[in-house]
Amino acid sequence: MEDIKTTAWPDLGKEGWITLLALAAIVVHLILRFGFPQSRFIELPLWIGLAGAIPLLTDLAHNLWRREFGSDLLAGVSIVTAVILGELLVAVIVVLLLSGGALLERLASRRATAVLDALARRVPTQAHRLHNGDLQDVSVSEIAVGDHLIVFPHETCPVDGVVIEGQGSMDEAYLTGEPYQIAKAPGSTVISGAINGEAALTIETSRLAVDSRYASIVKVVEMSEQAQPRVRRIGDRLGAWYLPLAMAVAIVAALAGGGSERFLAVVVVATPCPLLIAIPVALIGGISLAARRGVVVRRPDMFEQVGDCRTLILDKTGTLTYGKPTLTSVLPASGFTESEVLAAAASLERFSRHPLAAPILAAAKQHDLQLLPVEEVSEKPGEGLRDRVNGREVLITGRGKLEVVPPELPPVAAGLECLVLLDRRYAGCLRFRDTPRPESRPFVGHLGARHGIDRVVLLSGDREAEVRYLADSVGIQEMHAGQSPEQKLAFVRHAVREAKTIFVGDGINDAPALLAVTVGIALGIRSDVTAEAADAVIMDASLRLVDELMHIARHSRRILLQSAIGGMALSLVGMGFAAVGLLSPIAGAIAQEVIDLLAVLNASRAALAPRRLTDF
Numbered sequence: 001m002e003d004i005k006t007t008a009w010p011d012l013g014k015e016g017w018i019t020l021l022a023l024a025a026i027v028v029h030l031i032l033r034f035g036f037p038q039s040r041f042i043e044l045p046l047w048i049g050l051a052g053a054i055p056l057l058t059d060l061a062h063n064l065w066r067r068e069f070g071s072d073l074l075a076g077v078s079i080v081t082a083v084i085l086g087e088l089l090v091a092v093i094v095v096l097l098l099s100g101g102a103l104l105e106r107l108a109s110r111r112a113t114a115v116l117d118a119l120a121r122r123v124p125t126q127a128h129r130l131h132n133g134d135l136q137d138v139s140v141s142e143i144a145v146g147d148h149l150i151v152f153p154h155e156t157c158p159v160d161g162v163v164i165e166g167q168g169s170m171d172e173a174y175l176t177g178e179p180y181q182i183a184k185a186p187g188s189t190v191i192s193g194a195i196n197g198e199a200a201l202t203i204e205t206s207r208l209a210v211d212s213r214y215a216s217i218v219k220v221v222e223m224s225e226q227a228q229p230r231v232r233r234i235g236d237r238l239g240a241w242y243l244p245l246a247m248a249v250a251i252v253a254a255l256a257g258g259g260s261e262r263f264l265a266v267v268v269v270a271t272p273c274p275l276l277i278a279i280p281v282a283l284i285g286g287i288s289l290a291a292r293r294g295v296v297v298r299r300p301d302m303f304e305q306v307g308d309c310r311t312l313i314l315d316k317t318g319t320l321t322y323g324k325p326t327l328t329s330v331l332p333a334s335g336f337t338e339s340e341v342l343a344a345a346a347s348l349e350r351f352s353r354h355p356l357a358a359p360i361l362a363a364a365k366q367h368d369l370q371l372l373p374v375e376e377v378s379e380k381p382g383e384g385l386r387d388r389v390n391g392r393e394v395l396i397t398g399r400g401k402l403e404v405v406p407p408e409l410p411p412v413a414a415g416l417e418c419l420v421l422l423d424r425r426y427a428g429c430l431r432f433r434d435t436p437r438p439e440s441r442p443f444v445g446h447l448g449a450r451h452g453i454d455r456v457v458l459l460s461g462d463r464e465a466e467v468r469y470l471a472d473s474v475g476i477q478e479m480h481a482g483q484s485p486e487q488k489l490a491f492v493r494h495a496v497r498e499a500k501t502i503f504v505g506d507g508i509n510d511a512p513a514l515l516a517v518t519v520g521i522a523l524g525i526r527s528d529v530t531a532e533a534a535d536a537v538i539m540d541a542s543l544r545l546v547d548e549l550m551h552i553a554r555h556s557r558r559i560l561l562q563s564a565i566g567g568m569a570l571s572l573v574g575m576g577f578a579a580v581g582l583l584s585p586i587a588g589a590i591a592q593e594v595i596d597l598l599a600v601l602n603a604s605r606a607a608l609a610p611r612r613l614t615d616f
Contacts, residue, residue, distance in 0.1 A: 015103040018052035022096040025049025029089065046088035053079050053095045056102075074243050078267045082585065085264050090585045094271055097596070127158040130202070140209045147205045151196045160211075161203035163188045168199030234279065234304045234560065238272075242568055246270035246575060253579035261585065265578040269588035270571055278563035278599035285606030286556030290536070293613070295549050299535040302519045304560070306553035308500045309518055312453045313492065315505035316460035316467055318541065319523050320440045320474055323506075325356060325416060325432040327363040332428040333408045339369060341420050341428035345396055347372040347389045356418055359432055395421040402426075413465070434466070439616075440474040443543040446616035451550055455499070459483055459491060461509060488513045504546060521546060548613040559606045567599035 028045040036042075060076040075098040082091035129138050130148040140158050143149070148164065151157050157170065167185045172194045184190060190203055246267065254263035283300035290297050297303075317323050330338040346364035349357040350371060364371065372390040384397030396418050399409065406426040409419075416432040447453035458479040460467045467481035480491065489512040495501045496518055503510070503517040506524050511533040514520030522534035524541035538545045574591045577583045583591060 013103070014055060015099050018056065018099040019096060019103050021052045022049045022092050022099060025092050026089070026096065029092075043088055046092050049092040049095065050079075050083065050088065052099060053091070056095065056098055074246055074267065075271050077247070078264070078271050081260075081264050081267055085260055085585075087264060087585050090264070090268055090589050093589045093593075094268065097271060097277065097592075100277060124156050124158045128152065143205055143209055145205050145208060149203050149205060151190070151201045151203060153196055153198050153200060155196050157190050157192055157194045157196060157203075159192050159203075159205050159209050160207040161190050161205045163190060163201050164204050165202035166199055168201055169197040170194040171197070234557075234564065238564055238568065242270075242272060245572075246272075249575050249579055256579075258579070258581060262578065262581060264585045265583050265588045266575050268585050269574040269578045269583060269592050271592055272568065272571070277596055278567055278603040279560055281600050282556055282560035282563055282603040282606040285559070285604055285608075286552055288607045289556075289609055290549060290552050292609075293545065293548050293552070294539045295545055295552075296537040296539065297535070297549075298532075298537065302535040303553040303556040305500060305519050306502065306550055307452075307557055309502045310453060310499040311455040311457065311495050311501040312447060313457045313459050313495065313501060313503045313513070313517070314444075314476070315503075315510055315523075316458060316462055316470055317434065318506040319504055320458070320470060320543075321434040321436050323434060325359050326435050327359045327430060328433045329431045330363075330428055331410050331431070333406070333426050336422070336427045338428070339367065341422075341430070342367065343369045343372060344389050344392070344394045344422060344427070345418075345420050345430060347374055348385055348387050348394050348396060356416065356430075356432060360430065393421075393423050395424070397421070433469075436470060436473050437543060439543045442616045443547060444475050446547075450615050453502075455495075457495070459488055459513075461488075485509045485512050489516055492516050506541065521549065544614055544616075547616060551610070551613050551615070555610050556606045559603060563599045563603040566602065567595050570595045570598065 025045040025048055029042065029049075032039050032042045032045070057076055057079065060073060064073065075094050078094045079091050079098075082088070082094065125140055126137050127140055127143055128150045129136050129143065130150065135150065143159055149158070149161065153168075163184050163186050165186060170184055170190060172191060184197075184201055189206075190201070192209070250263045250266035250270070253266050254260060258265075280300075283303055286303050287297045287300055314320055330342050332338050332341050342360070342364055346360050346369060349360045375388040384395055384401055386393070386395045388394070399405070399412075399417070399419055402409075402419070408426060410429055413431065418430050420427045420430065444456055447456055455478065456476050458467060458471045458474075458476045460470075460479070460481055461483050462481060464481035467479050471477070471479040483491065488510065492501065492503060492513040493516055496516065500518040502519045502521065503513050504521045504523055505514060506522060510522075514522065514533040514535075519536075520534045522537045523543075523546070524538065536549055538549070571592070574583065574588065574595065577591075578588050
């Protein structure tokens with residue numbers, strides 16, 4: 001029964017309950033007025049409905065004190081004036097319009113959870129500590145530097161540390177920007193927030209939880225969330241000139257002989273409901289259209305900002321690339337062939353969990369190479385992968401493990417590599433890259449002509465050689481490599497000061513930048529933290545959908561402006577009739593309702609897809 005009780009009332013928020021109260025007050029008043037005209041309680045429902053005006057007027061007074069003159073200020077003037085003149089029905093109708101618009105805006109802007117809540121859910125609160133041979137579950141806050149912890153398969157690493165026992169791999173892509181599973185063995189460092197692979201690892205803590213890498217990202221997110229850029233909404237910009245104009249017309253009408261009733265009629269018909277209602281309706285329509293295309297819009301006012309953005313910043317891993325390494329070249333030494341080197345490596349790597357094993361095996365399969373029999377696999381920490389394959393000794397290792405550097409060894413290049421030795425002779429070098437998405441180059445190339453983007457930046461935590469290679473591949477002139485979350489945040493803040501900016505990323509390390517930018521777009525759903533930080537989430541990681549979102553934003557904004565400006569123009573005509581006495585306050589309220597209906601009908605077109613949603 002308790003569960004039913006706690007979920008019985010919907011979460012409408014303050015605006016929702018005020019809207020329902022005002023609507024009920026109007027309905028009951030009309031029933032009493034026309035059904036029981038002699039009743040003494042005809043106006044009682046209206047006074048009850050006006051109770052909802054108190055929090056609305058309090059908010060407006062607070063904004064006025066802070067010198068924030070929004071489009072809803074005129075509605076507040078209408079309510080106060082109507083009450084003073086005894087036009088209670090007019091006042092409640094304006095309350096209904098004001099709270100209804102706020103409710104629509106709230107429904108459009110609702111978020112499931114906050115970014116910091118998502119971060120808190122992801123980091124473990126307990127750890128498995130070894131103490132005198134016993135395994136104890138303790139709070140992360142109790143862990144001290146030097147403690148020995150066990151991280152079980154698929155768990156999130158609770159603290160920064162060093163592996164002292166076990167071999168496996170960890171996914172650090174969300175935190176570092178590196179696109180690969182990172183192999184772990186005794187002596188390897190591990191960072192909090194990384195996701196463990198298939199093998200349990202014993203680690204020694206090197207930092208307290210509060211000083212860990214993950215904790216530092218949480219702090220950066222907090223700083224970023226507190227300093228989110230403030231953008232001036234279209235409704236407020238339009239209301240900035242509409243409000244004084246409407247008040248001037250009302251005052252002139254009153255002073256010209258119309259008195260207070262004519263002042264109220266002008267103010268009521270001037271109530272900026274096309275701004276208060278049509279704009280949220282257009283935004284909800286755009287959200288609906290985006291959702292049908294596989295895009296979740298989390299902050300609707302991004303539709304108002306995308307068209308003004310002149311800088312676009314792109315993350316590398318998982319955004320312009322797939323985030324998975326592929327074998328790009330086999331460089332055999334003199335006396336060896338590509339097939340010989342690749343077949344030997346694939347025969348051995350099929351028994352390894354090393355992150356480069358999969359692309360080696362995929363390349364061998366693509367070339368129809370036959371895997372050779374092996375005798376006994378050895379993968380000692382720091383020595384590489386070793387075995388005898390078809391009677392020959394095979395060693396797969398890195399260039400840093402070679403005692404003598406062979407003269408045929410190619411120079412260091414961007415990306416990852418491993419070396420193959422056959423019978424202790426250098427046989428060849430295998431090189432890997434994170435594959436760029438095929439749409440990356442055309443997407444980057446069309447941004448200036450189609451979307452007015454003047455500056456495209458590649459911002460990555462990866463190595464400079466790799467980032468430079470990708471930038472050249474996709475046609476980006478400006479790139480910055482080796483960027484930590486703190487550095488990304490600083491770069492984005494500086495960019496936003498120069499021009500409105502879009503940021504596209506996919507990892508937890510991108511969350512601070514996504515919060516600080518004008519419009520943040522998360523590509524894919526790899527991380528709930530990133531999704532919470534972003535203004536929009538592309539469910540299926542695709543740059544084509546980013547382009548569609550930009551077109552949907554432009555489409556929604558165009559219809560939004562049509563509805564708002566068109567509705568205001570009709571209101572100006574109505575103000576003219578009210579100013580010369582052709583509309584009473586009640587007639588003005590009815591005329592305003594008709595104007596609202598027309599504006600809303602036009603705004604609802606935002607849910608209809610235009611003929612083209614992408615142009616590259």
